[in-house]
Amino acid sequence: MKIRTKLTVLFTIITATIVLIFASVIYYSAKENREKEFYNLLTKEAVTKANLFFNAEVSEKTLQDIYSNNREILNEVEVAIYDQQFKLHYHDAVELDFVKETPEMVRWIYEKGNMQFYQNKWQVVGLRYEFNNTHYVITAAAYDYYGYAKLDNLLQNSVILFVITILFIYIAGWFFSKKAFEPVDQMTKKVKNISATNLHLRLPSNTNKDELSELSNTFNQMLSRLENSFETQKHFVSNISHELRTPLAAIITELELSLTKERSLEHYKTAIARTLSDAQKLNRLSNSLLDLAKASYDPSEISFKQTRIDEVLLDAAQQVQKSDSTYKVIISFESNFEDDRQISVNGNEYLLKVAFANLFENGCKFSTDHQCSVLISFHQNKLRLEFLDNGIGITQENIDQIFKPFYRGDNKDFASGNGIGLSLTKKIISLHHATISVRSKSDVGSVFIVEFTTV
Known part of the structure; x- marks a missing residue:
């Protein structure tokens, strides 16, 4: 069942219930009022007839x-008058005697002073009446034809009217629900036209602050993220293809040349060395891609624990120096820390080691002295790391682009690389709810600043 139909039925049921x-x-009020008014009428008729009988001394035959x-054309009241000894003094129609009074009934009316009850659909009142210091019991009964009608x-x-109202409400509810869901129908038709080939399409939106407008804006934001993701994926695949093609082509060419004819031992050694260098480039690229994939996991699937940053920095420095013995890394503290919590963050040790190693390697690779230093400082609940080098620096035009995957600036001729390191580092730092920024000046050096919030 469609929501529109459900809402219409629900609206109809609620309204019908009301x-x-x-x-x-x-x-019920009309029924209660009819009963109350007719009891009052019976009481008045009983008292009036008793007054006529006792006070006006109208004869019994005249009253009968x-x-x-009147009984032939009106809903006449049948009245009977008894004394305390159950002696009948007057009765409108003894032969009918609809009430069928008994001594117990008369005694009970006398004791209570007033009594009202139904006999089938006839209403009956009984009341105590006083005349010349003598107490009587009067009963009056009648059927309220007019009231029941x-x-x-x-x-x-x-x-x-209830049936007509329900039909009208259902039709009105269907009409208004249809009008209310027209924007949803339009959105549905628009969404059906959106696919991977036309993610630029957007749902119509307006300035209204209603739920549908909010849904439309949220969906458009999701489409923007998907479009960016698709574009990034396209560039990623394109760049990966290029990065893989170059060393693979070099390896294939080198091996094919070596197989064309007999070569000297020295030539084979050179060919193997070049092939090994290209294979190492492929290995570094694959490792970087694996690390990038790990950093792109759902944060809920990555294990975090209390990690000492100084220990991770030492491991990263050793890793970089082991990969290239000419690299030199210096770790220093601006001031001593009093508590381990100042130097600890909630993080993933492996990913942090990858990020720091990339920053160390970048600093050493683009510095003529192959040296990079990191300064650790503490500011209230902030842990600040400054990675400094004396390298060739980064131009202002390139600073805004260096964290994009596979981007390589004007310094690409200075040292080899694949443009993944800094984008991977930024992703890892963001996963740890930290920030990374850079200051740089050409031919002077660069400073990468990482700030963590400590516990």
Whole structure:
């Protein structure tokens, strides 16, 4: 069942329930009022007839004639008068005697002073009446034809109006729900046209602050992220293809030349050395790609624990110096720390080691003295790392681009690389809710600043 139909049915049920309760209250009130008014009428008729009988001394036959004549055209009240000893003093129609009074009933009415009850659909009142210091009991009974007819008419009209109202409400609910869901239908049709080939399409949006507008804006934001992701993926695949093609082509060419004819031992050694160098480039590229994939995992799937940054920096420095013995790394503290918590962060040791190693390697690779130093400082709940080198520096035009995957600036001719290191480092630093920034000046050097929030 569609939401539009569900809302229409739910709206109809709720409204029908309210209308039914309202109609029931009206019918119940009308029923109570009819009963109360007719009991009052019976009481007045009983007292009036008793006054005529006792005070006006109207004869019994006259009163009975009036009753008989009126009964043919009116809903006449049947009245009977008894004394305490159950002696009948007057009765409108003894032969009918609808109430069928008993001594117990008369005694009970006398003791209570007033009594009201139903006999089938006839209403009966009994009351105590005093005349010349003598107490009598009067009963009066009648069937409220007119009142019951009004109630039946009210019930019949209420049922008809209820059915008509429900039909009208259902039609109105269907119409308004259709109007309300028109933007959703338009959004659905638009979304069906969006695919991987036209992610530039967007849902219509307006300045209204309603839920549909918010949904449309949220969906458009998601499309923007997907579009950026697809574009990044395209560039990633393109760059990877290029990075892989170059060393592979060099390896294949070198080996094919070596197989064309007999070569000297020295030539074979040179060919093997070149092939090994290209293979090492491929190995570094594959390792970088694996690390980039790990850094792109869902953060909830990466294990974090309390990690001492100084220990990770030492491991990263040893790794860099082991890969190239000409590299030199210096680790220093601006001031001593009083608590291990100052030098510890909640992080992943392996990923942090990869990030620091990239920064060390970058600093050493682009410095003429192949040296990089890191200065550790503490500022309240901040842990600050400054990676400094005396290298060729980075131009201002390139600073805004260096954290993009596979980007290589004007310094690409100075040293080899694949443009993954800094983008991988930024991703790792962001995973640890830290920040990385850079200051640089051409031919002077660069400073990469990493700031962690400590516990």
